[in-house]
Amino acid sequence: MSVHLRPEEIEAESFRMIDAEVGPHPWSPSEWPVVRRVIHTSADFEYSRSMFFSADAVFRGVEALRKGRGIVTDTTMAYSGISKVRREKFGNGISCFVADPEVAREARSQGITRSILAMRKGAADQDNGIFVIGNAPTALFELLRLVRQEGLRPDLVIGLPVGFVGAAESKNALLALEAEYPQIPFITNRGRKGGSNVAAAIVNALLIMAEEG
């Protein structure tokens, strides 16, 4: 029975099924492995139409991973979902400050979300360049503020907040970055869907590409 296949065979078979069901698509050879892994993680074919990559985002993201640039996530789920084994091959550090006691204290005293302060803390470390947001619109809005007002220049933004209040709006704001700051690569999707699992899957797809070269 199919579930007795080895994990790598299950993945290959899954990819064959996704290829067959999606059929002809507009994605470039570097973008498709990312979109396909998102569909693999979510079983949701809507991503085959809703994903968006800024120019050369995959190439630039792979390059940043190979350079060992640090990864910042907005949730511990995204943190957990990014392959430790693959990440450690390139020495990419990873951090998530949303549960940090100092961040919690500051958030209370300033009356703003922990997600905002967690992003700020992650961005303050010069070793960090890859920002992965799978949940909080406020984290993505804060990252965009850091770009516009404080000169932050991320190596890659993976922005896929999910939800009903602010998620789609935060991704529209990210999409607007392309015209303003064409040198900042980003990967996102349109609409309400997204999530920490999907954001982590994108990083994993890029890590596999970084390895395979």
Added chain:
Amino acid sequence: MSVHLRPEEIEAESFRMIDAEVGPHPWSPSEWPVVRRVIHTSADFEYSRSMFFSADAVFRGVEALRKGRGIVTDTTMAYSGISKVRREKFGNGISCFVADPEVAREARSQGITRSILAMRKGAADQDNGIFVIGNAPTALFELLRLVRQEGLRPDLVIGLPVGFVGAAESKNALLALEAEYPQIPFITNRGRKGGSNVAAAIVNALLIMAEEG
């Protein structure tokens, strides 16, 4: 702007939007908060039709949580996604053995998946009663084997593997449990979708009910 709402206001507003978009539905007053939180986590309304609860699953799950029964997850993402603060109120332990070095060694030597051995290890501890599977069909198949062949009687099974090979089949096998073992409560969905984020959201919904009820 809406993102300046406090987190609890954002959630309430999201729930109002979900209620309005779903409209009349067949879920009971105890099931709906679970389905709604799954939609909130995924922004995917398909769950408003594809979820399935065995008789009294929510009531029995809430009861098991209140008794402090241990939680076993198949992925570190599901582990991370379950609210630590809420869980600790009832003293529910949590474990995930998929990255356990002993499990990895055994999996290699026996030629079976780590997910299978991780479930087996979780089930061996009598304090564990709540099994949360958001990724691996093999973990869910193994749990069902433990029920049938080794007399395991979980307090609750949350089975939502995602994917293209084995996921829907593993959930069909779980659905078949209802006729065979009507005393084992479970929550699942039909089809390929699912995921660690969704499985964790179900536990969080039950934890909130355990607290409020």
